[in-house]
Amino acid sequence: MGQKPSTIFKIIGLLVLIGAVFFMPVREFLKVTFILGIPFIFLLGFILKKKKYSPVWIGSFILLLGIGALYINMLTQLPERIENRRIVSEGGILVAEGKYDEAISEYRKLEALGRQEDMKERIAWAENEKLGAARLQEARDLIKENKTAEAKKLLDSIPENTRAYQEAKKLRKTFEQ
Numbered sequence: 001m002g003q004k005p006s007t008i009f010k011i012i013g014l015l016v017l018i019g020a021v022f023f024m025p026v027r028e029f030l031k032v033t034f035i036l037g038i039p040f041i042f043l044l045g046f047i048l049k050k051k052k053y054s055p056v057w058i059g060s061f062i063l064l065l066g067i068g069a070l071y072i073n074m075l076t077q078l079p080e081r082i083e084n085r086r087i088v089s090e091g092g093i094l095v096a097e098g099k100y101d102e103a104i105s106e107y108r109k110l111e112a113l114g115r116q117e118d119m120k121e122r123i124a125w126a127e128n129e130k131l132g133a134a135r136l137q138e139a140r141d142l143i144k145e146n147k148t149a150e151a152k153k154l155l156d157s158i159p160e161n162t163r164a165y166q167e168a169k170k171l172r173k174t175f176e177q
Contacts, residue, residue, distance in 0.1 A: 016030075024082055024085055024086060024089075025078075025082050028078055028081060028082050028085070029075075029078065032071065032074045032075065032078065033071075036067055036070060036071045036074070037071075039067055040064065040067045040068070040071075043060050043063055043064050043067070044064065046060055047060040047061060047064065080113055083113060084110065084113055084115060084118075087106055087107065087109050087110055087113075088107075088110075088118075088122065090106050091103045091104075091106040091107045091122060091126065094106060095125075095126050095129050096163075098133060100126050100127070100129060100130035100133070101130075103126045104123050104126050104127065107119055107122040107123050107126060108123070110122070128159050128161065128162055129162050129163060129164070131159065131162075132158045132159050132162030132163070132164030132165060132168075133162075133163075133164045135154050135155075135157060135158050135164065135168075136155070136158060136164040136167055136168055136171075138154055139151040139154040139155045139158075139168070139171065140171070142154065143171075151171075152172070155168040155171055155172050156172075
């Protein structure tokens with residue numbers, strides 16, 4: 001019969017699981033470790049079964065060194081990637097809450113990480129969402145004033161790739177009934 005895992009290993013496993021679920025740095029570290037760890041373990045097992053200093057052994061050894069170097073490189077870039085994900089995530093939450101200006105200022109932090117293109121795309125997306133939400137609100141105000149023709153025009157001008165567009169579609173259907 002095999003031994004049961006000790007309590008300390010259970011606690012460590014539980015902490016790793018909790019960390020992986022709730023903390024982005026732990027998730028990122030585990031992701032990098034598993035993605036590169038699996039081929040590393042495979043190659044290590046392979047190399048141990050081959051004759052030492054044979055061409056296959058040397059090739060596997062070089063691959064192991066390459067994976068190790070890549071792992072170290074990815075770990076050194078990990079803080080920057082975590083910060084990038086945090087900014088993008090926080091900006092997305094702010095956009096979803098309708099805090100477009102705060103989201104845009106959050107996305108501007110991407111420039112300090114050297115992610116100008118990503119920053120421009122995300123700011124453009126947030127501004128597009130802001131425009132759509134403003135037009136939707138204006139259309140709702142016009143509907144309250146019984147200016148449905150103007151409201152329809154405004155609803156039609158909401159960009160399709162925004163959250164407000166989905167609300168505008170629902171609002172337009174009420175006119176058609």
